Amino acid sequence: MLKRIHHSVIIKILVNILALIAVVLSIGLSVSFGAVSIEMTTVWKAIFQFNPDLTNHQVIQELRLPRAFAAALVGAFLAVSGAVMQGMTRNPLASPSIMGVTDGAAFALVITLAFLPTISSIGGTIASFIGAGIAVVVVFVIGSISTGGLTPVKLALAGVAIGTMLSSVSSMIALHFQLEKQMGFWLAGGLAGTSWLSVTILMVSGIVGLVLAFSISKSITVLSLGEDIATGLGQSNIAIKVLGILSVLILTGSAVSIAGVVGFVGLIVPHITRFIMGTDYRWIIPSSAVFGALLLVLSDIISRMINAPFETPVGAITSLIGVPFFLYLARGSGGDK
């Protein structure tokens, strides 16, 4: 692996502050960029001296701001989910999209759209929690009861298989109930339809999920040293794992219900932060949130630029960024055996 740089607390804090500033700046950029470019000064005024008579102010308040915030939150959630999963399983490839969690959430959403079309957005969010839960439990169970245990390859293949299965059934239902259009959106991932309601849903679930993840971060550090060591230190691994999975479900479920399937954020961000922050999950988890937010806000801007005035699904952008990284990891972990 890469040689680790020296991790002094000052550098860690500095990096996180810089990343936070970058998030704020990129949210500003995201708001100003669009079909009609709006100057930064107008953005500033629209936020702090809102004037409902101006169209630009309306556009910013009603369309662009919620979108930028949603992107930041979704990115943060996915990255934190990935960090928690990688810490718990000690598996470098663990992440929401690899493990079929996002497909599970999308699957549950399609079912609710097909059979309960009048369901509210909050109902949809709850459904995607359940779907995400089913997928993660199935993948974990397959990995754990198979001979040889939960190796990176098994995890990836089980994730691919369960993901394919769930998305196949989803497409079948979508075709039958003529939901292909909505379905296509979920599968590709996008932030086009976000409103303040989406941001509220994300905020509420985020408070629960992120607090949960932060509160167990110390135990995850211990767990990442190995289960035996953790037990030896008097830690209840089962309780930590249950809490960890719960936070993953809340975070991934709400992220998918708002933005669809956005791949690879949860895979690459924890690796980058681990490289900068060291092995302590009390640092890794919060700064994964910051870096995840930054990555998705920037990807969202790219997704609107690449084929303007049309939008490219943000999931395609994050995949293109994430795939080289995944390949790098695959070369690393496959070579040991």
Next chain:
Amino acid sequence: MQGYEKVRQKRFSFIILFLILILIIMFFISLNTGVIRINPTEVFKTLIGQGTDREELILFDFRLPGIILALLIGAGLAVSGAILQGITQNELADPGILGINTGAGLAVVLFIFFFQAKIETTSLLSSFMMPIFALFGALIAALIIYSLAWKKGVNPIRLILVGIGVNAGFSAILIIFQLKMDPQDFRQATVWLSGDIWSANWNFVLALLPWMVVLIPIALYKGRALNILSFGDEVASGLGTYVEKERIKLLVLAVSLAGASVAAGGAIAFLGLVVPHIARRLIGPLHQYVIPISALIGAVLLMVADMIGKNVLAPTQIPVGIIVAILSVPYFVYLLMKTK
């Protein structure tokens, strides 16, 4: 030893006959099911040229090309999977998982994207060009995967992980290009990508047939070389086989089969993975037996999956790739849990 070989040959002939019988039965069932039912005696009458015009139209212009296409694609993908599993010594190798199908798919979408305006889609030329483009895409994908997985030799586990990654990358590029298309092309590409053979016509059959007629016999002929390769590199080079050269020849063969199949039927995953396992379970590991049995099982499976897709939620037609995935994922998971 001699007696054992005889028993095996007898068993082999028995399995082949049995599979052909099933194939014929399923063929007739496929012909008479659908939105419009045609009963078996009428099917038979029509086949020997004594049916009504309407029945002739349904059978000869709609159902028959689809069924034949399914047979060819199923055989092609299954043989491709059998070869890939042999040369990578990995039971979980499959053209879909390794990203070869998506590579072929990307090439076809690029073809539709850049040349659609110039050539009529359903024309004969376009039907014949598609497999060639798909083949290029599949070969390039295989080259990328193989070289990225190369690190002083190709390790089977690394190959699969790299394949999953490359697959995801190609899918992302695919989505970007698809969304740049105009709605008409977009629909065509989407339907085609989900693994669909219901829009089949005789042109596709004619375009695919030569590939299969040439490639599958070569695969049968190469069965013994494949046996030696699947023992592992040390044994193979000890026995005097030019390991790397044979491996590359066989890889090109497998990739060509997958590419041609994808061009005609879209990305159908997992078929190439599951079928060789069933074949090995029936006849053991020797490839001169595994390959023909895989071809037959693949053909039957895809024809049945196509029939299910057309009828299970009728009038909604489910792309055959989706049915294949739903049928074979449980078996794949079982294999995954069993292997180390």
